[in-house]
Amino acid sequence: MGAGMSRGRxxxxxxxASRGMLPLLALQVLLEYGRAGASRPPVTAALLAANxxxxxxxxxxxxxxxxxxRVSFNxxxxxxxxxxxxxxxxxxxxxxxxxxFYNMTSLLWKGIQLETSMGSAEFxxxxxxxxxxxxxxxxxxxxxxxxxxxxxxxxxxxAVGFSGVLFAMKVxxxxxxxxxxxxxxxxxxAKYAAWAELILIQVFIPGTSFLGHLGGILxxxxxxWLKRSFNGPDPFTLLVSSITKVVTWPLKFAQKLLxxxxxxxRITGRGRVGRRASARETPRGLWRCSTCTYDNxxxxxxxxxCSTARxxxxxxxxxxxxxxGSGELSVDxxxxxxxxxxxx
Numbered sequence: 001m002g003a004g005m006s007r008g009r010x011x012x013x014x015x016x017a018s019r020g021m022l023p024l025l026a027l028q029v030l031l032e033y034g035r036a037g038a039s040r041p042p043v044t045a046a047l048l049a050a051n052x053x054x055x056x057x058x059x060x061x062x063x064x065x066x067x068x069x070r071v072s073f074n075x076x077x078x079x080x081x082x083x084x085x086x087x088x089x090x091x092x093x094x095x096x097x098x099x100x101f102y103n104m105t106s107l108l109w110k111g112i113q114l115e116t117s118m119g120s121a122e123f124x125x126x127x128x129x130x131x132x133x134x135x136x137x138x139x140x141x142x143x144x145x146x147x148x149x150x151x152x153x154x155x156x157x158x159a160v161g162f163s164g165v166l167f168a169m170k171v172x173x174x175x176x177x178x179x180x181x182x183x184x185x186x187x188x189x190a191k192y193a194a195w196a197e198l199i200l201i202q203v204f205i206p207g208t209s210f211l212g213h214l215g216g217i218l219x220x221x222x223x224x225w226l227k228r229s230f231n232g233p234d235p236f237t238l239l240v241s242s243i244t245k246v247v248t249w250p251l252k253f254a255q256k257l258l259x260x261x262x263x264x265x266r267i268t269g270r271g272r273v274g275r276r277a278s279a280r281e282t283p284r285g286l287w288r289c290s291t292c293t294y295d296n297x298x299x300x301x302x303x304x305x306c307s308t309a310r311x312x313x314x315x316x317x318x319x320x321x322x323x324x325g326s327g328e329l330s331v332d333x334x335x336x337x338x339x340x341x342x343x344x
Contacts, residue, residue, distance in 0.1 A: 021097045021100075021101040022052075022100075022101070024101070025052075025101050025104055032112060041111065044107065044112055048104055048111075050092060054093060055097075072158040072159060072160045073086050073090035073212070074156065075138070075139050075142035076155050078139060087139070088135075091160075091165055092162065093160040094162075095160060095161075103162045106163075107162065110166065110170060110173055126223065127165065127169075130168040130223055131164075133223060134167070134218075135164065137214075137219050138211050138212050138214075138215035139215075142154045161212070164212045164215055168217065170193065170194045171194050171219075171220025171221060174190040174194070181193050194217050194220070289303035289308050291303065291308040
């Protein structure tokens with residue numbers, strides 16, 4: 001869920017004592033990604049890691065990353081002062097361990113389902129689009145309320161958290177579902193679950209960002225409308241796919257080389273042991289033994305590997321002429337020829 005902060009209550013994060021929720025989150029991730037046959041979607045894992053590292057700020061990251069006060073979402077500062085860092089970075093910051101835990105467990109469940117069904121490239125494109133749309137919707141609604149009355153509380157509200165994107169993902173996930181879900185004891189059609197959760201969260205946790213969650217729901221609806229209106233992959237999906245192909249090309253090329261080398265057979269001595277092949281496939285100047293598939297020089301009539309006599313037509317005709325019609329060498333003749341070859 002998102003979290004709102006009033007002016008003057010900006011506080012640090014990642015410094016409170018652990019309540020055991022982060023180890024529990026790690027256990028859930030291990031159970032999902034470590035089980036046999038798991039799909040292990042990489043974009044979801046990267047999002048989980050990014051949000052967790054930003055919260056924990058280990059080592060040098062503590063000095064590199066801006067503070068929560070510097071990036072928390074504030075419509076007035078974004079619109080009037082052009083502080084767009086708040087627009088893009090605020091979803092990845094969380095106020096407390098419980099805030100991070102509930103958002104990341106929701107991301108784990110939704111992300112695995114969506115990324116597995118739509119593919120990593122399209123899922124990454126969708127997350128980027130939903131982040132921009134949800135933040136933009138919240139910004140527009142905050143500004144629009146100024147013209148409808150004195151709602152400066154929304155215009156000057158501080159908020160952080162990934163929940164706007166999560167609400168949008170929930171809308172996309174349940175858009176075509178005919179299932180029912182249980183929400184705080186109530187049975188609700190899955191396609192309306194995001195709206196019911198919006199109201200229930202505001203009732204039970206009044207400090208959360210209502211506009212941030214509502215902006216996420218509207219972002220999900222806009223995304224679905226855009227997908228229905230424009231067929232085919234969007235430009236960002238094509239960009240992610242192209243980058244993925246470029247990054248993985250060296251690995252695929254190496255795999256092709258290994259497969260090619262293994263299929264060529266094993267080189268040994270002056271010849272080669274390979275698969276059985278016809279005479280047309282045997283290299284010129286060599287003949288392949290029918291017994292052990294060793295490639296021998298045409299200068300010899302006996303296989304240098306297993307001493308089997310050559311069986312092609314020219315050799316058979318020569319032997320018929322020499323041995324009076326018999327196409328086979330005697331055992332003594334084969335032994336005599338082998339001794340002559342090794343005595344050279």
